[in-house]
Structure formats: structure tokens, C-alpha cells
Amino acid sequence: MKAVKIILLAMLMIIALTGAANAAPMPVEINDVQVDDVTLSPDHTTRLDVERGQTVEVEVLVTALEDVDDVEAEAFLSGFEYNSWERAGDIVGPKNFDANTQYKLEFKIPISDEFEEDDYKLRVLLTNRNNEEVIQNYNLKIDVPRHRVRIDDVVFYPENSVKAGSALLATVRIENKGEMQEDDVKVKITIPNLGVSATEYINEIEDTDDEEETEELFLRIPQCAEPGLYDVEVTVSFSENHFSEKITKTIQVTENPLCAKDDEKPKTTITIGSQMESFEQGGSAIYPITITNSGRESKSYTVTVDAQDWADVRMSPSSTIVLGSGKTQTMYVSVDADKKAPQGAQAFTATISSSGEQLEQVALTANITKAPGNALKIVLEVVLILLVVLLVIIGLIIGFTKLRGNKEPEIEDDFQTEAYY
Known part of the structure; x- marks a missing residue:
């Protein structure tokens, strides 16, 4: 009997342990x-x-x-x-x-x-x-999508850096990840901050994981490009240019020894011809501003002048110019004063800036004088008319006198001739 109880107890323990070993469902x-x-x-x-x-x-x-x-x-x-x-x-x-x-x-x-x-x-x-x-x-x-192209790799030569003024060569490896063959695939490489780009075409890339590689694309780095890291944008256009893929790489541009910086030399020189002009009410004046670009690259310059309620102020030939390296150009501030402009010194400001950076502010002055009165103007006009009339009368008198003087000897000669016969 005890043996049976022991066996039953052992079985219960085994069952309990088995249940504990089996995890409960979540x-x-x-x-x-x-x-x-x-x-x-x-x-x-x-x-x-x-x-x-x-x-x-x-x-x-x-x-x-x-x-x-x-x-x-x-x-x-x-x-x-x-x-x-x-x-x-x-x-x-x-x-x-x-x-x-x-x-x-x-x-x-x-x-x-x-x-x-x-x-x-x-x-x-x-x-x-x-x-x-x-x-x-x-x-x-x-x-698989119908049209899809992937840029697998872009290889540069030289690989890591290029000297300013040298050539950068690039090859682009492209894989067709779509189910359609792609023809006339356009590959364009651009360095936006240097303004250089190159384009190449791949005639065809067969469907589904076919790979093709471009010929070498040639980019000339500007002679005196600033040293530093530049983004290189690679754009692939396909399926009649309806789709495109784009990635961005970077390239290190190193300094060209021929373009060493001269920090003491200013890159822009501004010369003001005249800062003060005197003219009458209703009159005009011109203030020349000469700008010289001594930098290595082209720059745009803008001259802005404060609006004035006593005059019409404008720039010529325009308010913005682009100067190449070493170039000089003169811009003109033209001021046309109103007929009722206030007399005396009238100050206004011309601001010269380049690429959003203010280079110089110039104070200009217009010394406005009173215009001649209308009464004096009428008197002068009347005097002028009288002088003209007087000159015409004198001219007529002199003309008649000469004409009469020429005719009298002829009459005398005729009289004498008749008397003689």
C-alpha cells in the first residue's frame, strides 16, 4: 500500500514538473x-x-x-x-x-x-x-518596378583631391533595377559652387539588373578656385527624361600655388568722382562711382540710392553690374531736382554691395540754388525779341541804302548819254 502511494506521489510530481516546463500561451x-x-x-x-x-x-x-x-x-x-x-x-x-x-x-x-x-x-x-x-x-x-535606375558607384580620378586648375575625371556605374530596357540614358555631373559640369549618354541598359558604365566625364576645376570640400551632384535621367535619380558626392579641391592669396591687396576698389554738386531747382547733376574688381573671380556689384521726395534719383547704365577679374567700370548716380525742390544742401546716401555684402556707404550732397524768377525771364525774353527786331530793321536799312546807292550812278550815266546825243 505504501508502495502504491509512493508511486502515485511520484507521478503527481512528474506531472507538475512537466506543466511547469511548458510555457503558457501569451x-x-x-x-x-x-x-x-x-x-x-x-x-x-x-x-x-x-x-x-x-x-x-x-x-x-x-x-x-x-x-x-x-x-x-x-x-x-x-x-x-x-x-x-x-x-x-x-x-x-x-x-x-x-x-x-x-x-x-x-x-x-x-x-x-x-x-x-x-x-x-x-x-x-x-x-x-x-x-x-x-x-x-x-x-x-x-x-519589380517598370522603370528604375540606380547609381551604383562614382569613381573620380584623381580619387580624393584635385588641384585648382587641374582636370577632374569621373566615371559613373549605373544598374537598371526596372523591368524595361532604358535607352539614351543621360548622365550629368555638376559642381554647382564652381559652375562646372559635364554630360555623357549611355545608349542602352538592358532590363532587370543589367549594369553599364559611362565613358570618362571631364571637368576642369577653375584656375584659382578656393580650396575646400565641394559637393559633386550626379544626376541620371532616363525614360525620355521622365524619371531621374540623383546622388551627391564630395571632392577636395587644393590650392593652386599660382593663385596664392595676397591678403593686403583689396579685392574691390571704389572711387567716388564727386560727392557734392550745385545746381538750380529743376536742374540735374551726375555723381560718378568707379568700381574695380581686383579679385580672381567675376563679381556682381549693386549700387542702391535712398529715394528722395525732392528729386528723381536713378542709376545708369543700371543699378547692377558684373565685373570680371581685373575689370573696371563707372556707374552714374543721376539726380533730377524738382522745380520746387528745397534750397540748400540736400544729403542722400549711395550703398555699394556685392553678393549681399555691404562694401561701402557714400554720403552725397546736392546744393540746390534758387531758379531765376518768371518776371526776370519774361523781361529777358522781351529784350531778346526787341534786339532781334532792331537787328532786322538795321539790316533792312543797310540793304536798301546799298541798293539805292548802286542805282544812282546808272541814272546819271543815262542822262549824260542822252544829253550828248
Whole structure:
């Protein structure tokens, strides 16, 4: 009898230990799964088509039946060749769930354009420290976009840095990640801050992972470009220029010894011809401003003048000019005073700037004098008219006198002749 009791007790202990070893199921249910706002059904025969080369958004709605701690949720795709480097999955948590509560879990899963076109399973997995996992599978079809080109590599020569004034050579390697062949693919390289670019065409790139490389693209770095790092923009246009891909690289430009800086020499010289002019009400004056660009590169200069209520102020030939290295040009501030402009010294300011930076402010003065009165003007006009009339009368008298003097001898000669005969 004792032996039977001992055996029964041993069996009960084994059963208890076996139950303790088996973890309890996690009291969480997966209610709904959406991929890019499309609801999926677990293990359904209909697959959702997803294009590679993008990031898909996955929303999972779960319900906690009991209080659960330290829940981790993961959504992922298995079977991708490069999952160790480009994980096709996302994880949320750990989180504590309250009983009888729904939770929305959001994931962002990058689908590399190295995915093979095939069927895959999206797996949604819930785990914690002790409970059994909860997992559901959803069928996806990873597809290839119709048009897609990827810039695989850009190789520069020289590779790391280039001296100002030298040539920079570049080759661009391109891979077709779409399902259509691409013809006349345009490849353009630009260094915006240096104003240089080069363009090359690839006749065709066959469909689905075919690779092509451009011929060498030639860019001449300006002779005296400032040393430093410059962005190099690589743009590939394809499918009749309806699509494009762009990446940015950097290149180090080193100083050209022939363009050593002379810090003591000013890059811009401004000369003012006259800062004060005197003229009457209703009159005008011109103030010349001469600008010399002693820098190594072209610069734009702008002269602005304060608006005045007593005069019309304008710039000629224009308010903005562009000067090449070593070039000089004169700009003119023209001032046309009103007929009722206030008398005396009228001050105004001309500001010279370049690329948004103020270089100099010049104070200019117009000394306005009173214009002659209308009465004096009328008197002068009358006197002038009388002088003209007087001169005309004198001219007529002299003319008649000469004409009469010429005719009298002829009459006398005729008389004498008649008397003689």
C-alpha cells in the first residue's frame, strides 16, 4: 500500500514538473494587419503585390486578454540574401499590455531593390520573457518596378583631391533595377559652387539588373578656385527624361600655388568722382562711382540710392553690374531736382554691395540754388525779341541804302548819254 502511494506521489510530481516546463500561451490576439492601408488575411492564397526599392508601412492591431509585460512585436520578411546587412524588418517594444485593451503597432519595413522577384511571407511575431510566441504569416509578392535606375558607384580620378586648375575625371556605374530596357540614358555631373559640369549618354541598359558604365566625364576645376570640400551632384535621367535619380558626392579641391592669396591687396576698389554738386531747382547733376574688381573671380556689384521726395534719383547704365577679374567700370548716380525742390544742401546716401555684402556707404550732397524768377525771364525774353527786331530793321536799312546807292550812278550815266546825243 505504501508502495502504491509512493508511486502515485511520484507521478503527481512528474506531472507538475512537466506543466511547469511548458510555457503558457501569451494572452494576446492579432486582430488585423495592414500593409500600406491594405488589410491582409493570414495565409491567404491571394498575395499582395509590393514593389521593391521602397519602404512599406505595416500596421498591426492586437488585443491583450490579460495583463502582459515586456511584449516585443516584430514584422519581417525571411529569405532575403542580404538580410544580415539590410534587414527587411522592424521591431517595436518591449511594451506592457493591459487586459482587455487594443493596441496599434506600427512598423516600417525597407524592401531593398536587391530583393529577387518572388513570393515571400510577411511574419508578425509577438514574444515576451516567458510565454509562448504568437505568430501569423501573410503572403506577399515582391515585384519589380517598370522603370528604375540606380547609381551604383562614382569613381573620380584623381580619387580624393584635385588641384585648382587641374582636370577632374569621373566615371559613373549605373544598374537598371526596372523591368524595361532604358535607352539614351543621360548622365550629368555638376559642381554647382564652381559652375562646372559635364554630360555623357549611355545608349542602352538592358532590363532587370543589367549594369553599364559611362565613358570618362571631364571637368576642369577653375584656375584659382578656393580650396575646400565641394559637393559633386550626379544626376541620371532616363525614360525620355521622365524619371531621374540623383546622388551627391564630395571632392577636395587644393590650392593652386599660382593663385596664392595676397591678403593686403583689396579685392574691390571704389572711387567716388564727386560727392557734392550745385545746381538750380529743376536742374540735374551726375555723381560718378568707379568700381574695380581686383579679385580672381567675376563679381556682381549693386549700387542702391535712398529715394528722395525732392528729386528723381536713378542709376545708369543700371543699378547692377558684373565685373570680371581685373575689370573696371563707372556707374552714374543721376539726380533730377524738382522745380520746387528745397534750397540748400540736400544729403542722400549711395550703398555699394556685392553678393549681399555691404562694401561701402557714400554720403552725397546736392546744393540746390534758387531758379531765376518768371518776371526776370519774361523781361529777358522781351529784350531778346526787341534786339532781334532792331537787328532786322538795321539790316533792312543797310540793304536798301546799298541798293539805292548802286542805282544812282546808272541814272546819271543815262542822262549824260542822252544829253550828248
